[in-house]
Amino acid sequence: MLEKKIGFVGGGNMAKAIIGGLVKSGQVAPSNIWVFDRKADTNQALAREHGINAAESAEALAREVDILFGAVKPGVILKVLKDLASQLKKEALVVSIAAGVTLDSLATVLGHDRKIVRVMPNTPALVNEGMTSVTPNALVEQPEVDEVVAIFASFGKAAVVSEYLIHSVVGVSGSAPAYVFMFIEAMADAAVLGGMPRAQAYEFAAQAVKGAAQMVLETGKHPAELKDMVCSPGGTTIEAVKVLEEKGFRAAVMEAMQQCMAKSEALSKK
Structure with a gap:
């Protein structure tokens, strides 16, 4: 079991798939999972369904977790993460599921000393048959890469892919x-x-x-x-x-x- 606190900023379909996979697989205890969505009803519904924690704010969530998932739309991901950057723990890992947002763009708002992973799941994740590419920056250590791969493998398959192949991932997956x-x-x-x-x-x-x-x-x-x-x-x-x-x-x-x-x-x- 992964003994880390995991948080999700955004409670949309992909966040729901990841949370469901984590809880079902037993990889992470529900008590170690936090979620914050702008819609209070979404927060409470996810908390009730999976026994996880509904955070009072994105800032409170960011201060608490070891791995933060940016699960908001690509158009707002950079602003959201920029606002949270100062709240994160020094060694916290940030995972972005926003399509089209590069590691460099993420580092610009989070800091170039931040461990960042860019992932691209696909919609079959919603039925536990997803295929996810995992692209870490140079600061992410191998055990951390393995943890992220394991998280996404909980609802399908996952593999490490270099960033220059991301466009191929979009096409084929x-x-x-x-x-x-x-x-x-x-x-x-x-x-x-x-x-x-x-x-x-x-x-x-x-x-x-x-x-x-x-x-x-x-x-x-x-x-x-x-x-x-x-x-x-x-x-x-x-x-x-x-x-x-x-x-x-x-x-x-x-x-x-x-x-x-x-x-x-x-x-x-x-």
Whole structure:
């Protein structure tokens, strides 16, 4: 169990996912978790649900914790952290989940002597299947990096990623659930066209995607090899694959992700 006090400034969906993962996994005692959100109802609801502490103010929370999560929107994260910088313990670690906000920008408001970690979870974290990139600055020691990775692994998977790869993370993980939802929707629509009830079509399509993804993770086989296992000579699957190739399925996915990564890079420079 992690014997540190952890605080969340902001009580939105991602903070809820992290808190839920921590409490469920038993990594941190609920009595060592604090939350502060501008909405008092959110504070009290999280405190009741998980048995954690609702802080009276962001400043009081900052003075108390060893690890502070900045879980507010990217547009306000720098102002919020700047206001709290003087309240933090000297050795406190700050973790930002704000997309597009660089380590350098965070250090500018927190101080260049502050240990900072930039993370990027994705929305499947809300169902304990998240994928999170963890990017520490040079001051963060390895045991602390391991602690942050373990926190995010409590509701999915997490891996350390260099900051120059963040835009790739956005494309392949942060934004990727949207592409997958579109794929599931398209498959379900086709099944409905074939006469299947819509609710059943969504279930079949979603489970096919979930199961296929699990095969990639568990077998370690190349996706192409797994695809070939399904394609019988002259069969139905290879017919579908042929159409996807003719319509430029791979190229469309790759181009979409390139545009996504380029947009991420452009936004980070504003």
